[in-house]
Amino acid sequence: MQKNRRFASLLLSICVCISAQAVSLSEADSACEAEYDLEIRANPDIHPAEIPSRPDAGYSEYPFLRLGANHIDLNGADWTGLKSLFAASADTSISIVHIGDSHVQAEMGTSRTRSLFDSKYGTRGRGLIIPFRLAGTNQPVDYAIESKSRFEIAKILKKPWPVEMGFTGIALSPKDANFAFDISVKNHDFEAIRLYFKGKAPTLKGATTDGADNLFEYTVDGDTVTAYLNERTSRISLDFASQGQCQIYGFDLDNMDNGVKYNSIGNNGATFSSYNSIPGMADDVRRLEPQLIIVSLGTNDAFGKSDSQSILSSIDLMVKDLRRANPQAQLLLVTPAECQKSTRRRVGKGKRRRWSRTYSVNSKVASVRELVLRYGRENGIATYDWYEVAGGEGSSPLWVDQGLMAKDRIHCGPTGYALQGSLFFDALDNALNE
Numbered sequence: 233m234q235k236n237r238r239f240a241s242l243l244l245s246i247c248v249c250i251s252a253q254a255v256s257l258s259e260a261d262s263a264c265e266a267e268y269d270l271e272i273r274a275n276p277d278i279h280p281a282e283i284p285s286r287p288d289a290g291y292s293e294y295p296f297l298r299l300g301a302n303h304i305d306l307n308g309a310d311w312t313g314l315k316s317l318f319a320a321s322a323d324t325s326i327s328i329v330h331i332g333d334s335h336v337q338a339e340m341g342t343s344r345t346r347s348l349f350d351s352k353y354g355t356r357g358r359g360l361i362i363p364f365r366l367a368g369t370n371q372p373v374d375y376a377i378e379s380k381s382r383f384e385i386a387k388i389l390k391k392p393w394p395v396e397m398g399f400t401g402i403a404l405s406p407k408d409a410n411f412a413f414d415i416s417v418k419n420h421d422f423e424a425i426r427l428y429f430k431g432k433a434p435t436l437k438g439a440t441t442d443g444a445d446n447l448f449e450y451t452v453d454g455d456t457v458t459a460y461l462n463e464r465t466s467r468i469s470l471d472f473a474s475q476g477q478c479q480i481y482g483f484d485l486d487n488m489d490n491g492v493k494y495n496s497i498g499n500n501g502a503t504f505s506s507y508n509s510i511p512g513m514a515d516d517v518r519r520l521e522p523q524l525i526i527v528s529l530g531t532n533d534a535f536g537k538s539d540s541q542s543i544l545s546s547i548d549l550m551v552k553d554l555r556r557a558n559p560q561a562q563l564l565l566v567t568p569a570e571c572q573k574s575t576r577r578r579v580g581k582g583k584r585r586r587w588s589r590t591y592s593v594n595s596k597v598a599s600v601r602e603l604v605l606r607y608g609r610e611n612g613i614a615t616y617d618w619y620e621v622a623g624g625e626g627s628s629p630l631w632v633d634q635g636l637m638a639k640d641r642i643h644c645g646p647t648g649y650a651l652q653g654s655l656f657f658d659a660l661d662n663a664l665n666e
Contacts, residue, residue, distance in 0.1 A: 294651070296630045301620040302655055304564065304663035305605075308612040311663065314562050317523055318664045321353040321491055327521045329360075329495045329561075331507065332528035336498025337364065339372030340646055344653025345660075346494040347419070352661070354491025358420040360520065362400045362482040362497070363413075369402075369500060374418045377483070381411035386479075388499045388506050396430055398481035399516035401499035401507075405479050406434075406472075416467035417485055423464045426484035427457040428519060432476030441465045456519060484520070495520050503532045504546035514550075514557035522561045525554055528618075530568035530604060531642065534596040540603060547607050564614045566656075567601040569622040569631075570594075572641035591641050593628055616659055618652070 291297050317326050328349075330342055349355075364371035367385045371377070386393040388401035395405040411434075415425070425439075439447035439459045446468065450459045459470065464487065486493070497517075499506065507513050507529075517525065527550065533543050551563060572591040601619040608615035623630055631637040636648030644652065 291651070291655070294634065294636075296623040296627055297655070298620055298622075298624060301617055302659050304614050304616050304659050305608070306614045306663070307608050309562060309614045311562055311614070314523055315664050315666075318353060318492075323490055325356045325490050326353070326492045326523050327356070327359075327495065328492060328524045328526065329497065329517055329520050329522040330526040330528065331517075332496070332498045332526075332566075333502040333532055334498065334500040334643060335531065335649075336496050336528060337372075337500055338370060338643075338649070339374070339496055339498070340649035341644070341653035341656070342494065342496045342498075343372065343374060344650045345657045346496075348654065348657040348661075349492045349494055354489065355420065355487070356489055356491045356493035357422050357487040358417050358485040359493040360400070360482055360484055360495035360497065361415070361417070362402050363404055363480070364402060366404060367402045374420075375485075376414075376416050378414045379412060381413075382407040383411075383480075388510070389501045396479050397510050398428070398430060398479060399510060399513050399519075400428070400481045400497055401502065401510070403479045403481060405431075405477060406474055409474050410437075410472065411474065412469065412471045413483075414467070414469050415483060415485075418466070420485060420487065421464045421466045422485040422487050423461045424486040424488055425459050425461070425468060425470070426486065427459075427470075428455065428481045428484065428516075429457065429478050430455050430481070431478030432474070433457060434472040434474050434478055437471040437473055438469075439471075440469045441467060455516075481516075495522070501532055502529065503536065503538075504529050504543065504550050505538070506532075508546055508549050508553070514553040517554065518557050522558055524564065525558060525561045526564045526566060527551075527554075528566040528568075530600040531571060531597065534568065534594055534600045535573065540599060543600060544603050544607060547603065548611075551607070551611070551613065562614065564616060564660075565604050565608050566616045567604045567619040568597055569618050569652075570597055570625065570628040571637075572628050572632075574641075593626070598625060614663075616656065618656070621655055621659075622652070 291299060317324060330336060336342055358375065361375045361377060363377045366377060366379055366383065367387055369387065383404040383406055384395050386395050386397055386403040388397065393403065395403050397403050433452045434457065436450045436457055436459055438445065439461065446461045446463060446465060448460045448462045450457060554563060571594055573594040575590050575592065598619070601617070605615055605617060607613070628637065628641065631644070631648060632641060636644055636651065638645050
């Protein structure tokens with residue numbers, strides 16, 4: 233009897249241990265999945281490409297799109313002044329700043345929107361370009377920023393930052409007394425280029441095109457060095473001498489004409505709170521003199537552990553800070569489209585047993601979408617419901633079937649982003665001309 237009790241006790245202990253181990257393995261798998269999804273979002277397998285031309289057939293081949301929702305809800309915001317600016321675009325310059333995550337960093341959707349604005353309203357130039365590739369991440373295909381110089385590098389998601397972070401989410405701090413950049417751009421030319429920095433202003437020693445001097449003059453205004461050129465170009469080599477530690481955040485390519493300059497700030501894996509953590513973020517956005525600030529975030533918030541109240545607080549903090557620092561600008565909040573999350577499971581038996589990855593809709597995206605729309609309604613800020621326009625609930629499998637989404641089922645392919653960029657332009661253009 234005693235032996236039976238001891239055996240039963242031992243058996244119970246074994247079962248408890250196995251159960252605890254199963255829970256532990258389950259928790260480890262969950263952590264692994266969260267890490268996998270974070271890696272995909274922070275370092276997406278995006279291959280920026282030239283965007284295909286706008287299809288003559290329009291949107292008819294994608295019947296799941298909800299074109300009736302393709303409009304801007306002003307929510308009481310007064311866009312009268314903004315409309316007047318666009319009506320007079322031939323005689324004035326207009327700056328748009330589009331802030332987002334990896335959907336914006338790759339610049340496939342925004343490049344389509346930019347090109348459509350350029351065609352209709354004229355262009356002030358390419359605008360903001362960011363040294364993503366020098367920081368070790370993917371860069372849009374329509375420009376290149378190259379350098380053989382050495383830099384200390386900081387990226388928005390990789391904390392602690394070794395140097396002071398700036399409003400573009402990328403920071404380069406030169407390690408040597410002299411440093412240089414070679415910059416080229418497609419589809420635009422420029423006759424002025426601005427360097428955005430913080431710290432000690434570097435001295436511009438020269439600006440050359442094809443080895444010939446192309447520097448008319450340069451100025452230093454606060455944390456901006458501006459080089460004015462003798463003639464327009466699509467490429468430039470800039471040579472600097474350091475006057476002390478500084479952090480470089482990006483460049484602004486300006487053709488000095490009237491028209492629209494469509495600036496984009498996108499960072500892989502970014503959330504509302506990511507940008508809120510950058511000191512002086514909203515004040516530095518003011519350097520771009522925006523009349524319209526677009527915020528396209530929420531995808532990464534929907535993969536994180538933050539609850540609805542925390543996300544809403546982050547939206548509120550970002551919006552209030554942008555409004556405070558940029559009172560001249562209208563704001564537009566864009567909801568994220570439905571996407572999917574991945575799950576691993578073991579399939580097969582024995583030697584054939586392997587891991588298989590399956591996908592399911594990330595239902596939290598719909599919740600974040602509702603938070604963005606609610607915030608816009610309650611605070612008089614315009615919103616664009618990309619979630620609904622893209623097809624709403626259940627749309628992501630349709631995007632996958634049509635080849636519009638990437639393999640990770642979070643990002644789009646070039647055609648998908650081109651579609652988004654065209655639809656977004658149509659909605660904005662209609663709102664500006666109502």
